[in-house]
Amino acid sequence: MRGQDIPMPNQTALLPNTVRFRTLLQRSETTRGFALLSPTLLIMTVGILIPIGILVAMSFWTQVGFDFDTTLTTKNYQLAMDRPIYGALLRRSLWMSGMATIATVILSYPMAYFVAFHIHRNKMMWIVLITLPFWTSYLLRVFAWKVVLGYQGVINSALMALGLIDAPLEFLLYSQSAVVITLAHAWAAFAILPMYVSLEKIDKSLLEAATDLGDGPVARFLRITLPLSLPGVISACLLIFIPTTGDYITPTLLGGPDGAMIGNLIQKQFGAVNNWPMGATLSIILILSIGAISLSFMAFANFVRKRIS
Amino acid sequence: MSGHSYIKRPNRPLQIYAALFLVVLYVPVLFLPLFSFNTSIYVKFPLTGFTFQWYIELMDREPVWAALMNSLRVGVTTSLISTGFGIFAAKAITRYRLPGKGPLVGFIMLPLVVPGIIFGVALLILISRMGIPLSLYTVTIGHVIVCLPFAIATMIPRFEGFDPSIEEASADLGENAWWTFWRITFPMVFPGILASLLLTFTVSFDEFIMAFFLSGTDPTLPMYIWSQLRFPKEFPSILALASIILVVSFAMVFLGQWINRDAQATDSKSE
Amino acid sequence: MRKQLIQKVNDPMTKTDAFISIRNVNKFFGKFQAINDVSIDIGHGEFFSLLGSSGCGKTTLLRMLAGFENPTSGEIYIDGQPMSGVPPHHRPVNMVFQSYAIFPHLNVRDNIAYGLRKQKLSRSKRNAMVDEMLDLIKLPDYGDRKANQLSGGQRQRIALARSLILRPKVLLLDEPLGALDKQLREQMQLELRALQKTVGITFVFVTHDQEEALTLSDRIAVMSNGRDLQVDTPTRLYESPMDREVASFIGTMNFFDGTVKALTDGGAEIETAGIGDVYTTNIPPSLTPGQSVSVAIRPEKLTLSSDGHGGSNTVKGRLDNAAYLGERSHYYVSVDGVPQPVAVSAQNRQRANGNAESQRPVWLSWDDNAFVVLGNG
Numbered sequence: 007m008r009g010q011d012i013p014m015p016n017q018t019a020l021l022p023n024t025v026r027f028r029t030l031l032q033r034s035e036t037t038r039g040f041a042l043l044s045p046t047l048l049i050m051t052v053g054i055l056i057p058i059g060i061l062v063a064m065s066f067w068t069q070v071g072f073d074f075d076t077t078l079t080t081k082n083y084q085l086a087m088d089r090p091i092y093g094a095l096l097r098r099s100l101w102m103s104g105m106a107t108i109a110t111v112i113l114s115y116p117m118a119y120f121v122a123f124h125i126h127r128n129k130m131m132w133i134v135l136i137t138l139p140f141w142t143s144y145l146l147r148v149f150a151w152k153v154v155l156g157y158q159g160v161i162n163s164a165l166m167a168l169g170l171i172d173a174p175l176e177f178l179l180y181s182q183s184a185v186v187i188t189l190a191h192a193w194a195a196f197a198i199l200p201m202y203v204s205l206e207k208i209d210k211s212l213l214e215a216a217t218d219l220g221d222g223p224v225a226r227f228l229r230i231t232l233p234l235s236l237p238g239v240i241s242a243c244l245l246i247f248i249p250t251t252g253d254y255i256t257p258t259l260l261g262g263p264d265g266a267m268i269g270n271l272i273q274k275q276f277g278a279v280n281n282w283p284m285g286a287t288l289s290i291i292l293i294l295s296i297g298a299i300s301l302s303f304m305a306f307a308n309f310v311r312k313r314i315s
Numbered sequence: 316m317s318g319h320s321y322i323k324r325p326n327r328p329l330q331i332y333a334a335l336f337l338v339v340l341y342v343p344v345l346f347l348p349l350f351s352f353n354t355s356i357y358v359k360f361p362l363t364g365f366t367f368q369w370y371i372e373l374m375d376r377e378p379v380w381a382a383l384m385n386s387l388r389v390g391v392t393t394s395l396i397s398t399g400f401g402i403f404a405a406k407a408i409t410r411y412r413l414p415g416k417g418p419l420v421g422f423i424m425l426p427l428v429v430p431g432i433i434f435g436v437a438l439l440i441l442i443s444r445m446g447i448p449l450s451l452y453t454v455t456i457g458h459v460i461v462c463l464p465f466a467i468a469t470m471i472p473r474f475e476g477f478d479p480s481i482e483e484a485s486a487d488l489g490e491n492a493w494w495t496f497w498r499i500t501f502p503m504v505f506p507g508i509l510a511s512l513l514l515t516f517t518v519s520f521d522e523f524i525m526a527f528f529l530s531g532t533d534p535t536l537p538m539y540i541w542s543q544l545r546f547p548k549e550f551p552s553i554l555a556l557a558s559i560i561l562v563v564s565f566a567m568v569f570l571g572q573w574i575n576r577d578a579q580a581t582d583s584k585s586e
Numbered sequence: 587m588r589k590q591l592i593q594k595v596n597d598p599m600t601k602t603d604a605f606i607s608i609r610n611v612n613k614f615f616g617k618f619q620a621i622n623d624v625s626i627d628i629g630h631g632e633f634f635s636l637l638g639s640s641g642c643g644k645t646t647l648l649r650m651l652a653g654f655e656n657p658t659s660g661e662i663y664i665d666g667q668p669m670s671g672v673p674p675h676h677r678p679v680n681m682v683f684q685s686y687a688i689f690p691h692l693n694v695r696d697n698i699a700y701g702l703r704k705q706k707l708s709r710s711k712r713n714a715m716v717d718e719m720l721d722l723i724k725l726p727d728y729g730d731r732k733a734n735q736l737s738g739g740q741r742q743r744i745a746l747a748r749s750l751i752l753r754p755k756v757l758l759l760d761e762p763l764g765a766l767d768k769q770l771r772e773q774m775q776l777e778l779r780a781l782q783k784t785v786g787i788t789f790v791f792v793t794h795d796q797e798e799a800l801t802l803s804d805r806i807a808v809m810s811n812g813r814d815l816q817v818d819t820p821t822r823l824y825e826s827p828m829d830r831e832v833a834s835f836i837g838t839m840n841f842f843d844g845t846v847k848a849l850t851d852g853g854a855e856i857e858t859a860g861i862g863d864v865y866t867t868n869i870p871p872s873l874t875p876g877q878s879v880s881v882a883i884r885p886e887k888l889t890l891s892s893d894g895h896g897g898s899n900t901v902k903g904r905l906d907n908a909a910y911l912g913e914r915s916h917y918y919v920s921v922d923g924v925p926q927p928v929a930v931s932a933q934n935r936q937r938a939n940g941n942a943e944s945q946r947p948v949w950l951s952w953d954d955n956a957f958v959v960l961g962n963g
């Protein structure tokens with residue numbers, strides 16, 4: 007091996023390609039790293055980058071019967087702007103996701119706080135316990151809420167059996183609140199993780215120092231714990247808001263006509279309506295609005311963080 | 316006087332809240348098995364009687380078995396591919412200085428966050444434009460994309476959890492990269508690999524959105540359930556099927572997390 | 587019994603002077619006893635150190651003064667007030683944490699002003715106080731920096747300023763110099779001592795570094811296994827340690843077993859196995875003839891010479907080993923009848939030639955009163 011490092015032009019030229027490739031691999035750490043990462047990058051490129059590219063392209067096409075007219079046109083976007091139902095559905099989706107996000111974060115924060123500061127043994131056990139439902143079928147969890155909230159479901163039948171109500175409460179199922187409740191429940195585990203991590207990171211001596219300098223529990227929480235856990239709260243917000251805006255299972259099973267979301271509309275374009283380019287356009291609009299809202303939210307959060315500190 | 320220090324002394328309201336939180340987290344899901352043993356075909360209180368009838372009926376249904384086999388096939392393939400790729404990716408991310416690593420990792424983790432419907436329809440368009448017929452293979456591709464981030468995220472703490480100088484020591488003692496991997500790295504990250512296999516299998520087994528857009532004539536188990544939800548008289552047997560899936564999923568995820576628990580514990584400590 | 591007796595003798599203050607009074611404090615963590623019946627009085631304006639190896643209970647004791655831990659039994663008084671049940675934020679003490687605990691989301695100015703919130707000061711008054719503190723810690727232009735832009739020494743000063751601005755009755759310091767490198771640590775020791783004299787606040791200082799404790803403190807409590815072994819001035823701790831544990835914890839000490847031969851006015855004649863009879867006035871109060879005791883001598887109080895003669899205060903040995911340390915050398919000499927080699931420290935006043943010949947015969951000699959008699963325990 008040593009001999010190969012000494013410049014010997016003839017010999018290097020004679021080296022077979024495989025050997026040269028191998029020395030290249032060993033020389034450059036970056037090359038080796040990328041080589042290891044390449045299968046993942048390849049599948050993510052094929053599975054995400056290229057499809058999204060085609061999605062963007064298709065959003066400028068037109069459906070003609072069962073085929074597409076591939077002439078580029080912004081007609082779909084104009085149509086989407088013009089038809090008030092599209093905008094209304096989009097706004098409603100963002101609104102419902104926003105509600106679900108706020109509810110989830112507010113309800114999950116105390117739990118994350120509890121595990122981070124008040125569980126001293128078997129912390130991992132608690133984290134596993136909290137996140138366990140998240141890993142199991144989303145469809146089944148939504149189905150479970152249908153069973154709970156249904157017209158003749160758990161709540162209604164239990165209340166009637168107890169004689170508290172005479173007829174089923176209709177607002178439980180097929181309403182926006184049903185969708186928001188289900189979304190909040192389904193994503194709670196996801197929200198807890200980032201908040202737990204940023205609370206857990208807080209050096210306990212900072213809390214002792216704040217107390218030592220005269221802060222009671224409430225002042226200490228507002229001046230130290232909350233500002234320092236804001237990054238986790240922000241991630242939690244984004245981690246819930248972004249995926250829930252595109253959800254269509256929950257609104258289909260629980261939303262009824264009032265609870266439909268943009269996801270239902272997109273899904274219909276690829277199903278019953280059979281207008282794929284319109285579906286692509288709506289997907290792009292969804293991505294862009296999520297992106298715009300997330301970015302302005304992050305900017306706002308940053309601003310608040312600077313103000314607090 | 317308590318044995319707890321001032322900051323850590325127990326907070327009773329918070330304890331009650333945490334208990335309630337767990338109850339609300341689990342109870343809705345537990346209604347599925349509860350009603351699956353009820354004799355009535357209506358899902359409502361009061362309960363009418365205990366029966367195994369719906370489970371027994373399930374056994375006789377040919378489509379359930381077919382869907383189960385489909386889901387198993389897709390799940391096993393998905394977990395093997397995503398865990399296999401995930402090992403290399405996790406090693407690359409934790410062990411090498413790569414230019415643009417942050418954005419790259421963000422890109423790989425996108426499927427965790429971006430609504431499933433976006434990737435579902437995008438892949439559907441690509442696959443149909445390429446003229447590939449929808450089948451269990453296309454579902455598997457979709458599932459690998461969903462599961463890879465989970466696999467990588469599960470194994471990264473494992474790789475971070477052990478000192479790179481251990482690998483260097485092996486190289487110093489004369490082992491090449493290949494044997495160092497098999498004699499040192501693999502045994503040390505093995506619990507992470509096992510956890511990743513279990514978790515990605517469960518995610519694939521339970522996944523619905525990708526399957527919804529990408530499956531052809533062979534339904535996976537969640538697809539089968541979806542198709543039966545329209546028929547109220549099928550409710551009890553769907554409850555039975557859902558209960559079985561839930562129990563198996565819970566067990567597998569719990570096992571996976573348990574095997575991998577020390578990696579996550581050291582991870583949270585090092586922060 | 588004996589302990590309390592000596593406590594009284596060693597404590598230069600009477601009880602009424604005590605500014606901080608720790609009375610029979612015990613602390614259990616589960617079954618583990620972290621503090622074992624500790625009683626210490628600390629005077630107003632004192633620089634007081636708690637010295638011990640890790641796990642000896644010194645930090646637990648400090649955290650009990652701050653209020654972060656509660657004694658399992660016993661009471662702590664600060665300025666005459668009992669502290670049990672008083673939460674940390676209502677105590678007239680402030681603490682400098684080992685990690686400094688600088689708030690990462692605040693700049694230096696806001697860190698220092700953190701505890702002023704309750705005083706409802708005007709903005710200009712508060713700024714003036716912060717500026718004064720920044721001057722005091724010699725960081726006048728650092729007000730707008732964030733915590734992550736500071737070095738260890740700067741963080742340490744800010745942690746000090748943050749506490750001192752509140753004018754606490756007592757400042758608690760938990761190994762505040764431990765994270766600094768040697769040179770900076772020595773500089774900070776001088777500054778800390780000067781600062782304490784300037785502000786006149788009682789300092790309670792926790793450290794495992796005996797040299798640091800000796801340099802800084804008015805008095806030191808040596809702690810081990812949750813007990814306070816000896817509370818004394820640095821000089822008395824070094825020259826007249828009460829028992830073997832204290833003696834071996836601070837500096838190096840040579841020990842010899844012996845028996846009390848005779849008590850003469852204020853002193854004692856001790857008969858030892860290997861080094862003959864020694865006479866010293868450094869004796870514990872209750873000594874009786876015939877009692878078996880340990881006598882001890884510091885390495886620098888022994889003189890080494892290569893030619894000697896018999897006689898009092900001299901013993902012959904063989905040079906086992908020598909270590910050259912620049913300004914001084916350490917020698918290890920075996921003496922018949924003494925199990926451990928005797929350590930001798932000598933200043934290298936002549937240029938060393940570097941050939942300390944091993945196994946050659948040498949003579950050790952000492953002055954009267956160079957030895958100290960320890961109670962055997």
